[in-house]
Amino acid sequence: MNHFPCDLTHSTLPAVTQAISPDRSANDSGGGAPPALVARGVGLSFAGLRALDDLAFEIPAGGTSAVIGPNGAGKTTLFNCISGLYGYEGELTLHGRPLGRLRPHQRARRGISRTFQTPALLDVESALQNVALGAVAHSRVGVVNSMLSTRRRRREERETLERAYALLQRLGIAALASRPVAGLAHGDRRRVEVARALLSSPSLLMLDEPAAGLGAEEAQDLLAEVEAYAGSDTTVLLVEHDVALVMSVARRVVVLDSGRLLAIGTPDEVRADPRVVEAYLGAEDADGPAPERLHASTGDAL
Numbered sequence: 474m475n476h477f478p479c480d481l482t483h484s485t486l487p488a489v490t491q492a493i494s495p496d497r498s499a500n501d502s503g504g505g506a507p508p509a510l511v512a513r514g515v516g517l518s519f520a521g522l523r524a525l526d527d528l529a530f531e532i533p534a535g536g537t538s539a540v541i542g543p544n545g546a547g548k549t550t551l552f553n554c555i556s557g558l559y560g561y562e563g564e565l566t567l568h569g570r571p572l573g574r575l576r577p578h579q580r581a582r583r584g585i586s587r588t589f590q591t592p593a594l595l596d597v598e599s600a601l602q603n604v605a606l607g608a609v610a611h612s613r614v615g616v617v618n619s620m621l622s623t624r625r626r627r628r629e630e631r632e633t634l635e636r637a638y639a640l641l642q643r644l645g646i647a648a649l650a651s652r653p654v655a656g657l658a659h660g661d662r663r664r665v666e667v668a669r670a671l672l673s674s675p676s677l678l679m680l681d682e683p684a685a686g687l688g689a690e691e692a693q694d695l696l697a698e699v700e701a702y703a704g705s706d707t708t709v710l711l712v713e714h715d716v717a718l719v720m721s722v723a724r725r726v727v728v729l730d731s732g733r734l735l736a737i738g739t740p741d742e743v744r745a746d747p748r749v750v751e752a753y754l755g756a757e758d759a760d761g762p763a764p765e766r767l768h769a770s771t772g773d774a775l
């Protein structure tokens with residue numbers, strides 16, 4: 474029996490599949506091992522603007538890591554490359570397996586899941602339906618699903634709704650399950666999107682500015698809950714402007730500036746790097762005290 478206030482409607486599936494997978498083609502291949510993500514020579518130009526330039530870095534498997542940098546540094550562009558929305562030069566490898574030219578839906582099946590700077594939700598649908606739709610990118614909608622028996626399909630939908638509801642409970646918004654997301658506060662919309670990204674138990678969960686619109690404590694709580702729920706099999710990768718938050722949660726920090734890799738290391742290493750201080754303060758302040766925003770939210774000094 475379905476205990477939930479709404480069903481996962483088939484009519485919404487193609488729209489979401491399209492939104493998640495605007496691109497099509499390429500092959501799937503095999504493999505698997507740490508680190509979670511390796512970038513080698515990753516580059517991308519937009520009509521002469523070098524948005525990413527010869528990036529090379531590794532993100533360790535497990536826990537939370539982050540990409541930071543000033544406005545226009547290339548953070549979201551990098552996320553778009555990893556998730557397959559943009560083509561790029563060089564190579565990205567996920568758990569030891571090159572991603573090659575895989576399309577977004579193929580990368581999703583490989584275990585990549587993400588949120589967007591502005592939550593990308595279906596406004597007329599409920600919070601529960603939006604979260605449940607996180608299963609779509611990871612299934613072969615229209616191929617295998619259309620061949621499943623009605624009974625099996627219903628069972629899978631019920632299980633998906635149960636997991637979606639459990640996630641809403643986990644993130645403290647189960648009371649909003651049946652509410653259309655259009656009417657939800659920004660912070661709750663963000664939680665719904667994070668829940669949707671978590672639904673597929675991704676191996677790489679990319680969160681684009683998860684703290685935007687949340688208070689400092691709320692943001693800390695959300696990230697702690699995400700990491701606890703995701704467990705050791707999931708690597709969380711943040712793009713986040715709240716550097717203090719990043720410094721308090723990340724095990725490795727990648728710093729971009731004008732599309733280039735400026736620094737990479739632990740929060741302490743990155744905070745101590747004069748190039749990072751310079752990028753955030755400006756050249757004239759590079760030798761002075763680090764900016765407040767490079768301090769951990771615990772209040773630790775550099």
Ligand SMILES: Nc1ncnc2c1ncn2[C@@H]1O[C@H](COP(=O)(O)OP(=O)(O)OP(=O)(O)O)[C@@H](O)[C@H]1O
Pocket residue numbers: 519522524542543544545546547548549550551
């Ligand atoms: N689709 C696009 N077409 C043309 N230029 C783009 C496109 N997307 C990004 N850019 C440019 O690429 C550069 C990197 O942009 P990106 O959005 O990745 O930076 P960001 O670090 O995420 O910035 P912010 O912190 O402001 O979100 C910027 O100069 C931006 O104007």
